[in-house]
Amino acid sequence: MQTAGPLYRNIYQQLSPLGESASQQAYWLLEAVLDISLMDVVLDKAVKLPPEKEARLQQSVERLLQHEPLQYVLGETSFYGYSFLVTPAVLIPRPETEELVHRIVERHKAQGQLNILDVCTGSGCIALTLAKELPAGKIWATDISPEALAVAEQNRQRLEVEAQFVEADALKHPFPLTAPDVVVSNPPYVRQSEARQMQPNVLSFEPHLALFVPDEDALLFYRAIAGEAAKKLKPGGWLYFEINEAYAEEVASLMRELDFEHVQVLPDMQGKMRMAEGIKPARA
Structure with missing residues (x-):
């Protein structure tokens, strides 16, 4: 012994x-x-x-x-106090994503039933945490990767919540529901030129499909998701993004161009502008 x-x-x-x-x-x-x-x-x-x-x-x-991340070695990680399975098919959840989830929970916890859509769900950490924290809500989540959705479904069963997962390309497919109250997304936002600055445990193991966007069109996911949200969100509904601090103002400008109101970018606990939010106008 x-x-x-x-x-x-x-x-x-x-x-x-x-x-x-x-x-x-x-x-x-x-x-x-x-x-x-x-x-x-x-x-x-x-x-x-x-x-x-x-x-x-x-x-x-x-x-x-x-240099394989510890979370992949162990096969799980903690997010917002819950244990999530993670594999190389999904990104490892980050603390700034927890901050985004907390903001949504605090704003909407008193509203009762909500229809919530998480676009580019990956492990399901955002969608399923919202399902736990806002139990009166109905949750949908999409991802282009069937492997990621399989992990998300395992996590749904692990957390014993209800959520609908839909395989969909955020750049091509419409939202799977009409008039959601909340749309949230942590889409790919790392510019390909930033790869050289990344640690090997991220670059060599985490899914590039969920990480990178081309330098010449870094906002393509925000443009597609915000454009669809502008059409589909319920009037008065909220759009939330996790963002790359390098183009925080560009994301905010894009949302304003689509007539979202009360648009603001917000810092994480490190002081980096990593969140954006706005409201679809209540007027017809």
């Missing part, structure tokens, strides 16, 4: 080529595989290490050393 302290130090030493993140990743890995807490390591608690878990630990270390 081993103890937690030496086991942690062994994993940490193996992960040391990863630099500053090695310590945290070692803790997370031990917690996920062996249910070992930081306090267990401090107290050097006795640990059972069956052969199958020892093998999983070693395989996980090897994958991490290839």
